[in-house]
Amino acid sequence: MHIELQDSTFKQLRDFIYEKTGIYISDAKKYFLENRLVRRIQERNLSGFDDYLYLIQYNGGGGELARLYDAVTTNETFFFREPQQFGVFADSIVSEILKERGAQGMRLWSAACSTGEEPYTISMLLMEKKMVVRTEMIASDISDAALESAKRAVYSSYAVRNVPELYLRKYFKANGQAYELESSVRDSVKFMNINLTDEKKVKCLRDLDAIFCRNVLIYFDKKAKQRVLSLLYDSLRPGGFLFIGSSESLHNLTRAFKPAIINGVVVYQRS
Numbered sequence: 001m002h003i004e005l006q007d008s009t010f011k012q013l014r015d016f017i018y019e020k021t022g023i024y025i026s027d028a029k030k031y032f033l034e035n036r037l038v039r040r041i042q043e044r045n046l047s048g049f050d051d052y053l054y055l056i057q058y059n060g061g062g063g064e065l066a067r068l069y070d071a072v073t074t075n076e077t078f079f080f081r082e083p084q085q086f087g088v089f090a091d092s093i094v095s096e097i098l099k100e101r102g103a104q105g106m107r108l109w110s111a112a113c114s115t116g117e118e119p120y121t122i123s124m125l126l127m128e129k130k131m132v133v134r135t136e137m138i139a140s141d142i143s144d145a146a147l148e149s150a151k152r153a154v155y156s157s158y159a160v161r162n163v164p165e166l167y168l169r170k171y172f173k174a175n176g177q178a179y180e181l182e183s184s185v186r187d188s189v190k191f192m193n194i195n196l197t198d199e200k201k202v203k204c205l206r207d208l209d210a211i212f213c214r215n216v217l218i219y220f221d222k223k224a225k226q227r228v229l230s231l232l233y234d235s236l237r238p239g240g241f242l243f244i245g246s247s248e249s250l251h252n253l254t255r256a257f258k259p260a261i262i263n264g265v266v267v268y269q270r271s
Helices: 007-021 027-043 049-058 061-072 083-104 117-128 144-152 165-171 222-235
Strands: 106-110 135-141 154-156 172-175 178-181 189-193 208-212 236-243 257-262 265-270
Touching: 007 027, 007 049, 007 061, 027 049, 027 061, 049 061, 061 144, 083 106, 083 117, 083 208, 083 236, 083 257, 083 265, 106 117, 117 135, 117 165, 117 189, 117 208, 135 144, 144 189, 165 172, 208 222, 222 236
Parallel strands: 106 135, 106 208, 135 189, 208 236
Antiparallel strands: 154 178, 172 178, 236 265, 257 265
């Protein structure tokens, strides 16, 4: 049986998702929302999207809201994505942080980490640099399903396609078509469920040396982007660094961060 998403219900669903997450779903993405949620409607034996809207508004609780967030977030990522940024971080930024921090070590946050490839890439890079200082690597996402997958740390050949051979041999164990991450890397990351527009949750993270929030702002409208950037700013220590996606920009969003170009890579720094 075909279940159709009416325009009026779509707008209410969209507004609800925006209010809860800051993620804005345009009119052109109505089909996307319809396709993603129709399975939940069938699994819950609901008659249609109106019933689903009522469920999440009045009876959702943590469980169904978590499933909603899983449905509307895109968890497309892979190891060593945008490697020039990782190179600048490992070769230039880390030494700057350690000059400032010394024996205190580093506090890093991979925001909207999806299934964990980004924070694990950072951990491997730091291990290869033979870092002797303590590093706290925090990673977060709004999707419980993505976080559970990250904690399992078993990946497809597609996810590891850009991993250098040295890293693949040293930090992964091949099992058929799957690649299991070595335990020391897996144990180096602390995962948390954090909604980037939730001030109370983001405020739990303070005094950070660097935040990676890459290819995330594209899902927010201007108002939500500014809110997220303000919260990220507060989470960084003075002089801390922010990495966003190489195709993203803070132009016309905030002047709170000072941009710097290092080896062709734009890095933002809290003043």
